Amino acid sequence: xxxxxxxxxxxxxxxxxxxxxxxSHQVYGEAFYSFLLCSKRLSDTYDTLPVTISERLLIxxxxxxxxxxxxxxxxxxxxxxxDGKTHLILTVFAKDISINEEKTKDINNIQxxxxxxxxxxxxxxxxxxQIADILLxxxxxxxxxxxxxxxxxxRNALYASNMEVGSNILITGRMQSRNxxxxxxxxxxxxxxxxxxxxxxxxxxx
Numbered sequence: 001x002x003x004x005x006x007x008x009x010x011x012x013x014x015x016x017x018x019x020x021x022x023x024s025h026q027v028y029g030e031a032f033y034s035f036l037l038c039s040k041r042l043s044d045t046y047d048t049l050p051v052t053i054s055e056r057l058l059i060x061x062x063x064x065x066x067x068x069x070x071x072x073x074x075x076x077x078x079x080x081x082x083d084g085k086t087h088l089i090l091t092v093f094a095k096d097i098s099i100n101e102e103k104t105k106d107i108n109n110i111q112x113x114x115x116x117x118x119x120x121x122x123x124x125x126x127x128x129x130q131i132a133d134i135l136l137x138x139x140x141x142x143x144x145x146x147x148x149x150x151x152x153x154x155r156n157a158l159y160a161s162n163m164e165v166g167s168n169i170l171i172t173g174r175m176q177s178r179n180x181x182x183x184x185x186x187x188x189x190x191x192x193x194x195x196x197x198x199x200x201x202x203x204x205x206x
Contacts, residue, residue, distance in 0.1 A: 017064065151199065
């Protein structure tokens with residue numbers, strides 16, 4: 001079962017830790033911590049991505065702010081209720097971590113096998129670029145699922161726009177962060193960060 005779930009949802013990231021480790025939660029006496037990992041794109045921009053890790057993986061490793069690391073695991077989602085609304089939260093759930101002794105080319109690869117759970121939203125930018133947004137449900141152990149926002153571009157967007165709810169798809173791509181401003185009131189605007197999977201390849205399985 002674990003091998004099957006790993007194949008459905010696998011991510012590998014390398015980059016630099018850019019925040020302190022903060023306590024997240026505890027499950028059956030096992031504490032989990034979160035931190036931010038900065039991974040460089042080919043375009044020389046950066047994605048700053050949230051990682052959740054068990055205290056047990058940190059016992060024999062000196063990972064701290066500024067360390068260059070590689071993390072493998074799965075992308076997880078959960079709902080956070082605040083301000084009277086439910087917000088979808090994404091995090092990389094680390095299953096393994098290693099220190100990179102030297103700064104190398106950053107890695108950001110993800111593979112997901114899941115089911116489309118909302119009609120794809122297709123649109124074009126003012127410059128004519130094609131975009132499609134998908135919400136993908138990826139099965140997890142114990143009859144749970146992770147709900148992951150996917151963004152497709154160009155020919156992948158056009159291909160995805162014709163898919164129906166319930167379609168089983170396999171995607172490869174990268175996890176990216178996107179900063180935006182949200183207007184709270186006439187006098188208050190806050191900075192927020194959204195996370196999504198940018199698709200490089202998409203395949204329909206059924």
